[in-house]
Amino acid sequence: MPKSAPLEVIEWYEKHCPSAKYDLVASSVSAISLADLLDISESRKESEDNVGLNSIKLDEKEHSAGSVEFRRNLAALYSALSGGVSQDDIVITNGGSASHYTVFYSLLAPGDHLICQHPVDELLYKIPASQGVEVTLWETEPAKKWQLDIEELKRLIKDNTKMIVIQSPCDPTGAIVPRPTLEALVQVAEEKGILLLADETFRPLFHSILPSSEDFPPSTINMGYRKAVVIGAVSKAYSLAAIRAGWIASKDKAIIDACKQTRRYTSMSASKLDDAVAVEAVSDRCIHALLGRNIRLTQTNLELLQEFIDSHSWACSWVRPLAGTTALLKFHKMGKPVDDETFCSKLLEQASLLICPARKCFGESRKLRGYVRVAFGGSTPELKAALEAWSQFMEESYESVPTLAIQN
Incomplete structure (x- = not known):
């Protein structure tokens, strides 16, 4: 079995976060408290009863696929615009990473070949590679x-x-797979009988594209292909980074049964406390206000980031993201890409600001030379302060950042 490759984003964050005053790596939307969740509920009394610690029984009695109420609420989200997703099409896991492991170990074997969009969350290609998948x-x-x-x-x-x-939506680019592309992708997968896995962890955080757009993508599970599998979690778009609750959804019973089997090896049941909070967050009582809050926050923060880029257009550029909480910014000097890792290290040392060097954290690729990954889902005051510190660094110290040689 091949040795697991380092998870560079996580290791970079663990190494440098303790010394950073400003964190632009963590990709969750600004966290809420239980009090915040109750405040936005359309039925506070009912929400209080559901998440009250005194009322949660800490037993292990749970369906093999996870909480029935959680799965029922999720099925309603997928079926809001397109019917046919039921609670039986969903398996609950202990967070997004657990969903990744469960899907890959359930459906792939050494010697299989996998094609993965790139750049994306590194778990999506490093987990299968670690199990001998090409x-x-x-x-x-x-x-x-x-x-x-x-x-x-x-x-x-x-x-x-x-x-x-x-x-x-994609981490780190903030790009989406538009509906026409998704339709073509499903057609290719269906013709070849290939499984299609869509990580939708940042869905439905669409801050820069309207549902009325012809490019607006439905969930992949609603594209009519039975061999489609989607992954989700409450940690990113729902502001619950500390809640370990994720899910796998597919209309193919064989896929769901395989994931249930693997789930038994990793955890017989999810945390009742995490489950109670997650159930309430995606309930009709809370979800509309919560997502409205988060879309407004990311829209506001995105404009702040746009202003920073416009003010420093002599040094940086980007493809403006359409969804999610992350973006890739390219920095250059005299027509050459900067050494992104050295740039990030200097920014941390001199401005106490933490961002990710894209080449190190998302693969040594020519196209990522000079790119850094920025997360903008935190609180607006914190982002403003971080960008002010970054601007000061650009004025005082950017000249000291080395460049990379131009490659033909």
Whole structure:
């Protein structure tokens, strides 16, 4: 079995976060408290009863797929615009990472081939690689707004291709897979009988595209392909980073049964405390106000980031994200990309500001030279302060940041 590769984003964060005053790495939307959740509820008394510690019985009696109420609430979200998703199509896990592991270990075996969109959350290609799966990265380009190329996908497919993996909204680019592209992707997967996994952890945080747009993507589970699998969690779009509650959804019973079997090896049941909070957050009582709050916050913060980029256009540029909480910024000097890791280290040392170097954290790729990944889902006052510190660094110290040699 191949050795697991380091998870660079997590290791970078664990190493440097304790010394940072400003954190622009953590990708969850600004966290809420239980009091905040109760305040936004449309029925506070009912919400208080559901999340009250005195009323939660700490037993292990749970359905093999996880909390019935949690699965019922999630099914209602998927079925709001397209019917057919039931609680039986969903398996609850102990967070997003547990969902990744469960899907890959349930559906793939050593020698299988997987095609993964890139750049994306590194778990999506490093977990399968660690279990002996052959991984091919389906590269996206900033010049094409980080969009997927279906013709390139067709060239990457092999006889042993078992799964195609996408992330929409995407971390780190903030790109989405538009509906027309998703339709074409489903057609390719269906023609070849290939599993399609969509990480939708940042859904439905669509801050810069309207549902009325022809590009607005439905959930992949609602695209009519039975071999589609989607992953979600409450940690990002729902402001519950400390709650370990995720899920896997598919209309294929064999897929769900396989995931249930793997889940038994990792955890017979989810935390009752985490489950109670997650159930309430995605209930009709709370979800509309919570998502409204988070979309407004990311829209406000995105404009602050746009102002920073406009003020420093002599040094940086970006493809403005459409969804999620992250973006890739490219920094350059005299036509050359900066050494992004040294840039991030200097920014931490001199401004106490933490961001991610893209080449180190998302793969040593030519297209990521000079790029840094920024998370903008935190509180607005904290982001303002961080950008002020960054601006001061740009004025006083950016000249000291080395560049990388131009590659032909």
